[in-house]
Amino acid sequence: MDKKQKVLRKLPSVDAIIKSFYGIQWCKTYPRRYVLKAVRDVIDIRRKEILDTGSSDVSIEDMSAAIEIKIKKLSSYSLQPVINATGVVIHTNLGRSVLSDKILDNVKKAAGNYSNLEYNIEEGKRGKRYIHIKRVLKEIIGAEDALVVNNNAAAVLLCLNTLAKGKEVIVSRGELVEIGGSFRLPDVMSASGALLKEIGTTNKTHLYDYKSAINDNTGLILKVHQSNYMITGFTEDVSVKDLKTLSEKSHIPFMYDLGSGCIIDLKSFGIYSEPTVREIVKADVDIITFSGDKLLGGPQGGVIVGKKDYIERLQRNPLTRAVRIDKLTLAAFEATLMEYIDEDKAVRNIPTLNMLLQKPERIRDRAKKIALTLKRQIKNATIAVIEDTSKAGGGSLPEIDFPTYAVSIKPETISVNDLEERLRKGTPAIISRIKEDALMLDARTVRNKDIEELVKGVHAALG
Ligand SMILES: *Cc1c(COP(=O)(O)O)cnc(C)c1O
16 A cells, blocks of 8 residues: 555544544634634645655644644634734824723713613613713813714714715815725715815915805805824915804804814823814804814724814714614713823823823833843844834824834844734734834834734744
C-alpha cells in the first residue's frame, strides 16, 4: 500500500474526535454545530496535506490546537473591542465615542430592568420617553425644549421633513457638506421632500444672497456647520445674528445643523473652536441639531433643541416614531448629559473629552511607560517615544492638531507594513498608523487598561 494511503487511514474520524477528551470539553463550552464544523475543516486540511506532501500530524492531540483555534473563531462575536492606537479620538470606523463605566452602569440598569421609560410614576399613567433628557438638556444648554433621535442624520431629516416638505430650504453653497458614510446634505434634503435652494458661491455667501432667495415657497433658512473641512482665504459667510434677524423679519424659521455640537467652551483649554451649543441657543436659533457621539462624547444619537412650538411639531410627525431612540441609548444619554452639570466632571469623566483635553505630559508618561515595557521584551526593533500630533476625528475640529506622543517602532526582522498587518489581525486587533518607515502607537487613545494587551500584542507580532 502507498505510504500516503497508510497515513490517511490513521486520520481520526469526526466521531472519534467528538468523543475524545477534547471533543467532550469543546462541546461543553462551545456550540456543537461549530465544533463539528471546525473538526471537519481541520480533517479536510490534514487530508489535503497528506496527499500533497505525504506527511502531516494525524493524532487527535496534534490536531486539537488547530481545531480549537477554529472553534474559537467561529464562536466569537463579530463586533469586538479593538485597541485604538491611532490617536484619533472620535474615530468613526472604530465606533466614535467610548462610554465610561458609570454611564454603562446606567445602561445596564435601564436594560436589565423594567423602567419608567414611558410611564409617569407620579400620575400612574402613560408618560413620554423624551422627558428623561429634557430637564438636563435645559439645564446645560438653556434650550426651551428638546428631542433626541437615532442620530444627527435622522435629526436633520426629521426637521427638514417636518418644517419644509415641499418647500424651499435656503443653504449656502459653502455649506453643502458631505460627512463620511453617505450623509450628503443635498441627498438628505431630497429624501426629506424639501427642495434645496442653493445660494452664494463656495467661498462667499452674503446676506443679500439669502434675502433675494426668499419667496412665497421658502420653508426654512438652514445653516450647516462645515464639520470636516475649512474654506480659507477670500471667504465670507453670514453670521448667526444676521440670519436670525432675517428669519424674524421674513417669518421663516431658522435652523442650524451644528454637526458635532460642543457643549463646553474649548477656548478655556487653549483650543480655538466653534461656538458652544449654549451660545447658539442664546442667539435664539429656532432649531439646532447635533450628534450625540461626536464632541458630546455620548452614545450614537441626534439631539434636537429649540423652540417649543417646533419641537412639538416634530413630535407629531410619524417619522419621529421611525427614528426614535431606544432605552439603552436614552440611559446612556441621560448619564452622559448629567456629567455636564459640572463641567470639570465632564472633562474628567467623559472619555472623549478626557482623551482630547488631557495634558501632553500625561500622554508622554503613558507613551514612555509603553515604550519601556516594550524595550524590556523586544530586541528586534528600534523603539522610541516621539512627539507627534493627533486629530479629534468624527468630522470635529478638523483644523486642530493636538500635540501628542507616540511610541515609534521600527522592526528589524519584518517590514513595517507586515507589523501593522499582524497587529491589526491579532486579538484584540490593534489599530495603528504608519509614518515614514515607522509604526506609530499614539498614546492619546491608548487607555491605561489597554496597555497590557497592547504590549502583549506587539510582542506576539514581533516574536
Ligand atoms: C456628523 C454630522 C452629521 C451627521 O451626524 P450623525 O450623528 O453621524 O448622523 C450631520 N451634519 C453635520 C454637519 C455633521 O457634522
